[in-house]
Amino acid sequence: MIKLERISTPIKLTPAFATTQTAEFIANETNVWNVDWLKESLLELSYGKCAYCECDLKEEAKYMEVEHFEDKANNPNKVLEWDNLLPACKRCNGSKSTHDVISEPIVNPFIDTPSTHLTLRLYRFKSKDVKGKNTIDVVDLNHxxxxxxxxxxxxxxxxxxxxxxxxxxxxxxxxxxxxxxxxxxxxxxxxxxxxxxxxxxxxxxxxxxxxxxxxxxxxxxxxxxxxxxxxxxxxxxxxxxxxx
Ligand SMILES: [Zn+2]
The missing domain is CATH 1.20.1050 (Glutathione S-transferase Yfyf (Class Pi); Chain A, domain 2)
Known part of the structure; x- marks a missing residue:
């Protein structure tokens, strides 16, 4: 995991688009985030890799998922909030699932410096603090x-x-x-x-x-x-x- 920088919101993700599509998600549970331009914008942020495990997402684009840092089931209003979206692989996204990052915080590579909370020994991540430990366990970084x-x-x-x-x-x-x-x-x-x-x-x-x-x-x-x-x-x- 490396520190990532978030660039400005994609032009197509206008407040009007976010409002109508968020309402659509709340009403019909439509996968409103599953659009190519949004995925491409997210991939640019992470150099085409999973924001958590750094696997290659460009090789198999279909493998990339839009990860909601604050999970969409419990935070439906943040389903299209740019700062809440991360590019992730199916496995990391699936492992994290509906984990509550507010009550049990994990590393957000767009906000935190991963090396503050994690280190690597013999190819396994080790935690430096509680946030690091939560990250390893929740994202299953040592699978x-x-x-x-x-x-x-x-x-x-x-x-x-x-x-x-x-x-x-x-x-x-x-x-x-x-x-x-x-x-x-x-x-x-x-x-x-x-x-x-x-x-x-x-x-x-x-x-x-x-x-x-x-x-x-x-x-x-x-x-x-x-x-x-x-x-x-x-x-x-x-x-x-x-x-x-
Ligand atoms: Zn991953």
Whole structure:
């Protein structure tokens, strides 16, 4: 989970539209939020990922659901309130269901900084406080199959790529020819791009990256050799903000 920023209300979500469609929901329980432009606007906020678990929602658009932070059954007047809507996957949305976020608050990634309440150890979220614990339990963030296993797969792949980058560093140090330098730069850039807010499971990847002694050595040696560019440093610093 990463911190997200909410941009202004979509143009089509006018007060008149919200009023008539909210009344329609209250009268007939119509899925008034289930419209393409609204879903697309929400997807833009989260870089096409689930706001809770960071799985890819672009791959299977049908898998995306409009999540009502204050649940629609108990808060029907907020069914089209922009600040109450989040892009979520079917599984996170289903797990959270009609949980009352007022009496038992959970992390809202548009309001809270997830790392204040949660941390990651061995691909499992750990709570730092009651809000973090509620979030893990309510959204089921440590479900073995759908969450922990996915983070493990992505994390293991990243660890392997970091090791490969270290091998390229050694090759470069043995002979500092341009070809070897470029291959090293390319793999390090790829690693850092996997740890940006636009990438799936970016909190997991960033946390692994910034706790990796191997990556730390690669960066330090590349700096010593004068081949750690400003661009790489920017990507490094941006990913550090996602560590959980
Ligand atoms: Zn999810």
């Amino acid at each position: 073995t199959e759908r969450a922990v296993k996915k983070r493990f797969e992505v994390g293991e792949q990243l660890e392997k790529t970091i090791e490969k980058a270290f091998e390229r560093l050694e090759l470069y140090e043995a002979n500092t020819i341009t070809q070897r330098r470029n291959k090293l730069l390319s793999i390090v850039e790829d690693i850092l791009l996997e740890c940006q807010k636009e990438s799936i499971y970016s909190a997991t990847c960033s946390t692994i990256l910034h706790s990796s002694d191997v990556y730390s050595e690669i960066r330090q040696k590349m700096q010593t050799h004068g081949i750690w560019s400003k661009e790489l440093e920017t990507l490094h610093n941006d990913s550090a903000k996602l560590v959980i």
